Structures are given as structure tokens and as C-alpha cells.
Amino acid sequence: MKELPPGDAPAGRQPQWIPLLLLTSLVILAWCVGMNRFSADNWNTPTQYLDGYFGDVVGTLAGFKATAEGDVLPFTWKTVRRLGAPYDGDWNDWPSIEEIPMFFWGMLARVCGLFAGLNLSLLLGHVLAAVTFFLVARALDCSTPWAFVGGLAFGLAPYIFAQSPHHITVAYAWHVPLFLLVWKWVATAPGLIWGSRRFQQAIGIAIVAGLQNVYYTNIFCQLTLLGAATLVWRTASKPPLRSAVAVIGAAAVVFALMNIDTWTYRSANGANAAAFSREYKWLEIYGLKLVDLLVPPSTHHATTFAQFGNRHRAAAVLQDEGSYLGLVGLAALTLLVSTAVADVVKRRGSSVPMAAWQILWIVLCFSTGGLNTIVGAFGFTMFRTGSRSSIVILAVALLYAAERLTRWQREGEKKLPPESLRISVATVAAGLCAVILWDQVPRTTDPAQIATIARHVAADREFTAAMEAALPTGAMVFQLPVMNFPESPAAGVPAYDHFRPYLYSSHLRFSFGSIKGREREAWQSDVQRQLLRGAQVNQQSGALTLVADSVQQAVTRLLEKGFLALYINRNGFPDRGRNLVKTLAELGFTNVIESTANDLVCVVLQKGG
Secondary structure (H helix, E strand, C coil): CCCCCCCCCCCCCCCCHHHHHHHHHHHHHHHHHHHCCCCHHHHCCCCCCCCCCCCCHHHHHHHHHHHHCCCCCCCCCCEECCCCCCCCEECCCCCCCCHHHHHHHHHHHHHHCHHHHHHHHHHHHHHHHHHHHHHHHHHCCCCHHHHHHHHHHHHCCHHHHHCCCCCHHHHCCCCHHHHHHHHHHHHCCCCCCCCCHHHHHHHHHHHHHHCCCHHHHHHHHHHHHHHHHHHHHHHCCCHHHHHHHHHHHHHHHHHHHHHHHHHHHHHHHCCCCCCCCCCCHHHHHCCECHHHHHCCCCCCCCHHHHHHHHHHHHHCCCCCCCCCCHHHHHHHHHHHHHHHHHHHHCCCHHHCCHHHHHHHHHHHHHECCCHHHHHHHCCCCCCCCHHHHHHHHHHHHHHHHHHHHHHHHHHHCCCCCHHHHHHHHHHHHHHHHHHHHHHHCCCCCCHHHHHHHHHHHHHHHHHHHHHHHHCCCCCEEEEECCCCECCCCECCECCCHHHHHHHHCCCCEECCCCECCCHHHHHHHHHHHHHCCCCEECCCCCCEECCHHHHHHHHHHHHHCCEEEEEEEHHHCCCCCHHHHHHHHHCCCCCEEECCCCCEEEEECCCCC
């Protein structure tokens, strides 16, 4: 095996457990402070619940519950027994790449409880991100202080907080720093040598990438190929490209394995084009925008920063998912960009840092109107949220800064007394850590907000318990308004709101929750049309006048299918479902269960109480 390139060798020391333990403890403490999770009650309360923007968390929790109950397992067809009544909930048409992480999260929920499991999963995502970055920086010979600062900045990335808890598969970006190792290996002479230890490690990293969010896998494969191609162009040697292609192939094989259940199901049952669809417009709306790297979140500790962020988001036409890099991340990016620009101005093109080319490619590819959008214009719209690449930009910039600061530190060792240098480095690193904690950790969640979420949870739990007490084991509940699943909100009702009673139920079956697009579920919309046939809406009061005969016919059809209750989300009706409940009562269905939050109601389909 050829000698490793200078500056690319492992640090040659055992892992530094004291810095790692300190880093882990600091991340845990910071997360607990930001989320206000210091009591058992708070740990058993989700950080978000019914907030419109974070409403997807209910869908995430449903995935946890289905996994905890054994309905969703890796590599197998997925039918959720208590959803999609009168059938099973069919989850097979939706490509679920993150099956291994989901199984892990589901087991945590099974052991710790649904909400505590979610909170612990989110915390672990931050810890893993910090530790992975630190270890990667140390492996690339960065000094401990700068590896620590980079690890803290990445582990507490505003992007990860912004994706939590509703997009946990996206928030789990902990493995992104591992990509930087592979990109350095494939792009630096002599390249990734076939069969070497590094080659084996790169294959392992590719496997890890293939098991998780496909957005990150996509970027990993692109920059692995581009890095190797650049080395081939510089050296006229093709073997490095073969190794890089093998690494990409490993990620592709794992990606395929994660999709084998979906592909075999479609092969057996026919294609379902409506299940997974991406409109072109979202590629433009959610593309990467450089300005969003500078825009702080509304939860920032500084009122001025938070207000600036709110004003920008209110005025912006296009949207973002939390691309803010943080002050330290922005400083690292500024250092990288200024170095690259200086090299270009001085005509030192060969000296431009590789990290600058990597970020340039990400910007060209994933920005609004970039290469990803151009590809989408021709029909490939899978990667609709280019702003998610911002976490990769952060990792690249932080590692470059850690390497650059390490070089400056070692140059300083030749000029300054060791003790003075040590104190200076420690002081600067501590100051940067303080900035990270102040700038990147959200403002501590208001106890009033936690109390509000806890009330909503308690109301849903009590409501579901009352339903289960009134209905026999295994009873089927028809849910209104009829909604497609997934990603299909109705007017006034978030996309996954119908999962709420399922989260707390132990034996009821619900009509919602089968992947859209197949004829099997079309009958639900027919029943809703029958129920509302002839209905009239008073334009002034919003009152919904129903035709009793139509309601009776719809209920008769539900009874014939075996349904014993009608669940109504009041927010999905212009009159909050009042006249529907009234009409059902006039027909003799008077056993009505109300949520204390006054947003859900269940009518037992048994006359006389």
C-alpha cells in the first residue's frame, strides 16, 4: 500500500475520551436547556405536537408506534393492522429508505414510551453529529480544541434543531462528516486504493449513507464521483475512479435493498404512480438560497436576530427549512471563500481548497434554478428540497476551518512559548464554544408552550380512552373528513392529524392510513360524498345544512362494512361539524364523545346511546 498523503494520516493517538465526554455532556446539557427537558413530565411530552408547521410530527410518531407494535419491520412488506380499516393500512407504496433507523427509534419508543422515545431519539441525533465530526476532524489530524469547536457547532447545528421533531429522518445528518473523509481520500493522490483499509472504510461509510436519508446519499455519491474524476484528470490514472465507482455502487446497492420491499410489492400488485409524487414547483420553492444561510431562526436568543429572521421569512416568496449556519459556521465559510477568492485573484488555481470546489458544486446543483432544478424540469423531481444541502455546506466549512486553525496553531508553536500558545488557543476555543451555545441553541422553550402541548396530549389521550371504553375491542372507526395519506392535508386539517387517536389506542381500528393511489380506498370518498350530498353552506354563518336521508344512507353503508363509530375532526368542516352531529342525533345516534379540546368528536353508530 502506498504511503498516505501528508496531512491525511490519522492522528496516531488513542481517542481522547475526556474531550469526547465533555463534548457529549455539553451537547446533552445544551439540548435539555433549549428544549426545557429536565423533568419526567417534560420528557414524556413532545417538543411539538399540533403546531401547523411541525404537524408532520404526528406522522413521525405514527411511524414509531407502528414499528413498536411490530407492523413495520425492515426489508418486509408493511401493513399496519389497525389503520386503513376495514383493511390493513398499506404502507408499501411509499419508499422508506430509513428502515434501520426507524426500527431503532421504534424500539426506543417501545421501551421508553412514545414521546420519551422521540425526545431521546432527537437528542441522540445531536450527540452522534457532534461526536462524529470530532472523530473525523481528529482522524484528519486537526488539533483537539478545533475538532471540539467544530463538533459542538455541527452537533448543535440550527438545521438539526429546525428539522426536529417533524423530520427526524432529515435531522439525522450525523453521518455527513464521514463523507468528508471519503471525499478527501478519492480526490487526493494516490486516490482510494482498491482493497486498502481506507477503501474498506469508504465502503462502510457508503453503506451507512445508503441506510439513511437519500438527500445526503445523493450528495455523497455526486462529490465522491467528482472528486475521483478530478484526480483522474490531474494524474491521468484511472484506478482511483474504479474505487470511487465501487464506493458509489455500495451506496446504491444498500439503497436498493432498502427499496426491495416497495419494488417487490409493486411488482406483485402493480405500479401506483400517485403514491409518491413531487411537483416541480417545490424544487424552486425549497431550493438552496445563499441568503438563508444568514437568516437566524425565530427562536434565537437575541431579539434583534430573531426579528430579522421573522421579517425576512415574512417577506420572502420562496421557503426554507432552516439553513442558518450559525455565526461560527458563517465565519468558517467566510474564511474558506476568502481564501479561495484570494487564490483565484493571485492566479493560484491549483491552490484553491478542495472544500471550496465542493461547496461551489453544491451551490450550483441545489440552488433555486440550479442543476437539480434543470433536471427536475425534465421530470426527475425526487430531490425537491435543495435547502437540505446546507448541512453539508456547514460540515465542509467547519472542517476546513478546523484544519486551517490547526495549521496556524502549529506554526505558532515555532514562534510562541508553549504555555502562552496553549492559553491563547484554549481561550479562543472556549470563546467560540460560548458563541455556539448562545447563537445556535434555541431559546429555552417556554413552560407555557410545554403546558399547552401537554394539555393537547392529555385531551387526545382522554378522548381515545373514552372511545375505547365505549366501543368493543377491535371496533372500526370511520374518520372525517376523508383524507389521503401521505402528504395530503385537507382544509383546516394537517396531513397526519387523523393519526392522533391511533397514537393512544390499544385496540381500535381507524379508516385513515393507507397509502393513496389505489382503488381499494376509493370507497371512503364515495361515503363522504353520500354523507354530504345535498348539503348547503350558509355563506354568512358557515352553517352546514345536511340532508338526513343522505346521512342515513352513508351511515348504513358504514354499518354494512362493520364500522361502529364516526370520528369527526371539527376543523375540517365550515360549521365545525355541528350540524353533522345534530343530524346524526336526530337519526338516533346520540352517544357522542367529545374531546375536552373541542376539536374532535366521536359518534357511536348505535341508536339510543
